[in-house]
Amino acid sequence: MPVSTLRISHVGLRGIVGSGINPERVMEFASAFATFLHESGPVVIGRDPRRSGVMIREGVTAALLASGRDVIDLDVVSTPVIQHAIRQLKAAGGISIGASHNAAEWNALRFFGPQGTYLSTPEAGELLDIYHLRHFHFVPWNELGQRREDHTVLDSYLDELSRVFDFEQLRQFRVVVDCSNGTSSLILQRLNELYGFSFILINATTDGTFAHEPSTSAKAVNMQLAPLIAPLKADAGFLFDADSDRVAIATETGEAISEEMVLALATDHLMARAPGKKLITNLSTTSLLDEIAKSHNGEVIRVPVGRNSASDALSAYPAEEIALAGEGTGAVMMPQFRFVYDGIATMLTLLEMRASREKPLGDIVAAYPKYCMLKSEVPLSRQRIPQMLTTLEERFSGGRPNTLDGLRVDWPDKWFHVRVSQTEPIVRIIAEQKDTPPESMFNEILDTVRTYA
């Protein structure tokens, strides 16, 4: 099966530069976005440090200016800072240039609305329609937009963080951070300068080369970050993806914690202050979340995997009823930050938890009941997927089925979720059980799925 190097979807444009992402697509998408925007005002743009980001920035800038939009260029910044800047600078929207956790050869465009929010599914659909129709709005030569740079928003973003978190308390910790040569480096250096933190940074250069793939997996944490923690006598280690919306953790002993635990820890800490409120997450995250929510009289709302589904769900509940939202990948959104996936805010939340528990991170993590997750993926022809899902549903008819996104089946102490990847021609299989791995169920699912391969 051909491996796709380009994906144009509700999330935006993503692909490998050269074969998938080229100037034509970048400019057409930016023109479509300019045509799509209703509100007046400038458009904020920023990028992660990938080499191709400069080329893409130039194309995006030209297209926006040609549509009469002023452009405010933040240069290399994290995606959450772009979202913050959209509100701060009263912009009509924003574009983030960067491929998050993907390897260096990838890049992507993501689009944000007037409040720095992710586009809703209908909005994203309209943007795609305009892109495909290619009827773009261009203004005459004497109404073109103007470009300017802004270097003040990072400080105003940090100021916003300082008003939510007790920096006095948090800067006592000795923390090692693997910046993955991404945008977190600039933020954390500034936190050290302005607020007296002492983050120890590795892979902190932002010249466009990546020391390792900027993914927030346990594998990435173990590569360079984990071995440094004990020798440096640090309280914790954190690793960010390139655009700093996700985070991964290691304990004070240098043990990489499963990325699933980031949302679990954040939920426990935030729900304790907001009992009875809701957590919005997807169908593939751990049941530990349900257990934690229950202990705070909270509720878990499970939606299909993907950022659009999460933001659609957020808009469907009153904001004051929601404690937080997040994914099993280490991406967490909080109401104090207007529901933006923000790795830096997540890290500070976890440090705050560490401070309030007055226990080493390792001990905090060890106190939770053990859930064992098994994951796999199988390449599958799209044509036979519906049949495969039906077969699975029949075979596991003893559980409680949920078909919002592929098939999830729940039992009191275990569950599995079989879904189709949005980004690759594969089917993802996740199964989880309390205390011990659900080996036999997992193997049975795999065997069934493979008969359709």
Next chain:
Amino acid sequence: MAAREHLLKIGVSGIRGVVGEFLTPHMACEFAQAFGTYTGRGRVVLGRDTRASGAMLEHAVTCGLLSTGCDVVQVGVLPTPTIQMYVAATGARGGIALTASHNPPEYNALKLFNEQGQFFNQFERSELIDLYHQGDFTAEPNSGIGSISVERSTPARMHIERVLGCVNQKRIRKKNFRVALDGVNGAGSIMSPRFLTEELGCELHAISIDPTKPFPREAEPRPDTLGDLAELMRTTGADIGFAQDPDGDRLAIALPDGTLIDNDDVLALVVDAVLSRMAGDVVVNLTTSSVIDEVAAWHDRKVYRSAVGEANVVERMLAVNAVIGGEGSNGGIIFPTVHYCRDSYTGMAFILDMMAETGKTLPQLVERLPKFTRLGVKMAFQNGKLGSIIQGFEQRFPNATTDRSDGLKLNFDDAWLHVRASNTEPILRLAVESRSPERAQQLLETGTDILKG
């Protein structure tokens, strides 16, 4: 028949059009991709004139060049000759100037230069346009994407130094000439005042030298567009007046009484100055005045003629190793010791140097030139009619010597006549010249009758 407006023209001379619905950043980017594919990896110099759309197109062209692996050297707002010279001096792979030269402000265009900083010759141009239409551009992966560097002061300094190396700067400075300048708020707005005051010690009275403002007059420097300069000459009592076009390649010169010197006579003065110092021949286009032949005869030098168009004159100059050349018809002076391009700065320097050397006033210098009567008309062009018009002229004047290298030129003992189709507009131009005003008038009338069929 009314001339049809060509709002976008993509052809062997590049891409030119009205910015907005017609010339879009997408097209400019694609053209840059074709250019970068043609030149291959390496440095490409990118500059522009002051028109409002320049910055927007600069981003688009930068995007296209970076995607093909070219490194972009952004020199910002500079005269076209300065950009060309910088390309050649720095061993770049090529250069692009964003300028529609003397066209109105709503137009813009890409002027393309090879690694010698010269216009592409006809063969290079047709190869490039084939690449553009084919659309199969080099698309580098992330690791191969080019980078941007910014060079602001070196190119102008280099250009000015070269020009000053060809004249006696000291004796010009001593004269402390009173000079009027109309910079049309163009690309020479910063460089020309510096050149005239700091380097040549003139007392400068300048108008329209704010590069951030729109063109205050029609962009082409002609008697009917330079009323403000004429007024300035009269009120300041200047010894000489200079007017540039938006990209600083063309030069018009005003006498102290405010009248303009005919462009052919300006070229004749410079040819005289150059031939007094250097041994070599002259190349001008077919429509340039016979005054050049007379001046060349003073120095016992030969005059070669080429088709109209800077690229054609330069091609011929290279072939015959000429020391000076140009196009009297449009105010272009080409002096290869500085560079193979039309250069208003060379023109200014030589005329001032002549005044300083001879101690004569500008009117006295012009007085020495033999007098010709030059007349011309232009007429809306009916496609396909040029051939029969040429036949009509040949039948009417069977005894004239003919040159068919660009339309038709008829040479008589006491006069000449030239009819040709414009390269840039859908019009026919008829030019006649004779020492006798009556003869010129009579030729023009006969010619006009033939044109009207």
